Amino acid sequence: MTDIDDATGSLPATDASAVGLDAHLVVNHGTFHLDVALTAAPGDVVALLGPNGAGKTTALRVLAGLTPLTGGHLRLDGVALDRTPPESRPVGVVFQDYLLFPHLSALDNIAFGPRCHGASKAEARAQAAEWLDRMGLADHAGAKPRRLSGGQAQRVALARALATHPRLLLLDEPLAALDARTRLDVRAQLRRHLADFEAVAVLVTHDPLDAMVLADRLVVIEHGRVVQEGTPSDIARHPRTDYIAQLVGLNLYKGLAEGHTVQLDSGPAITTTEDLTGPAFVAFPPGAVTLHRDRPTGSSARNLWHCEVTGLETHGDQIRADLTGELPLAADLTTVAAAELDLHPGAPVWAAVKAAQTHAYPA
Known part of the structure; x- marks a missing residue:
């Protein structure tokens, strides 16, 4: 029930447009x-x-x-x-x-x-x-x-x-x-x-x-x-905090954009397809990350970082690797790929992400 006006015994006046x-x-x-x-x-x-x-x-x-x-x-x-x-x-x-x-x-x-x-x-x-x-x-x-x-x-x-x-x-x-x-x-x-x-x-x-x-x-x-x-x-x-990025399953970073490059506040630069100027976020899914045990040669990926595996866990039908190093990030790969790479905590890896698989937007 809605409040009754004590003085008049009637319902309070409402603005018919003020619904919701x-x-x-x-x-x-x-x-x-x-x-x-x-x-x-x-x-x-x-x-x-x-x-x-x-x-x-x-x-x-x-x-x-x-x-x-x-x-x-x-x-x-x-x-x-x-x-x-x-x-x-x-x-x-x-x-x-x-x-x-x-x-x-x-x-x-x-x-x-x-x-x-x-x-x-x-x-x-x-x-x-x-x-x-x-x-x-x-x-x-x-x-x-x-x-x-x-x-x-x-x-x-x-x-x-x-x-x-x-x-x-x-x-x-x-x-x-x-x-x-x-x-x-x-x-x-x-x-x-x-x-x-x-x-x-x-x-x-x-x-x-x-x-x-x-x-x-x-x-x-x-x-x-x-x-x-x-x-x-x-x-x-367009997640804007680490909590939201984790919630929707994205790697998220903040930095300063100039053209197709975003220099992170703490870390390396990331190359993107978007052309921006000023404070910006960069996001990409763990599935966009390719892992290599040796530095790849001839790769078309514009973004390459030397990292170390800190943890592995089952994530749906894939393995999620948590990485630290030049750029802390999460990477998803198949169980077969994880076995072929002999991934384990402490293993050194190279993480690559193509510019086309990143998404940059104003912060």
């Missing part, structure tokens, strides 16, 4: 400071990404009304929610551990929200039955949470949040508790449900694939501040 989320979340808590601006239109799915301790969960708790603002503002569809208690906000929450009521059936878990919003028991259960059918769980209406699989419990939790027709849906690591196979299936189902959701959805996740698949826009937070935001493709192509 308009928030400036400022929280000062001891040594931690959060200062994050978030805007989203109805139908938008925004993912909050960031390392542990970045402030993602704090931002979600502020939106839910569980942590108070110490500054800024929070408006939803033009209505200020800064001082609105959690139970009175038009907000639905899907928690990481689902937090279903263990003593209630799947049907009654979903019916709980409509009942709290004034629906009769029969009306609430009828709405819950519709949601169960929509989630493909009609045959599990009478099941208690302990009898549901992780994927089924996640869908019940999502239905419970949506059954109140929230204007803001908050999803806190909604797929984190699922095994890999279930995660794949539930992610696809969640994508369909979010595509049909007509209000604002905010997703907190550590998984870049969840964010890329589910969200229209990514907001990356580090140390309580937004360091980058944009579409998933923009973020993937």
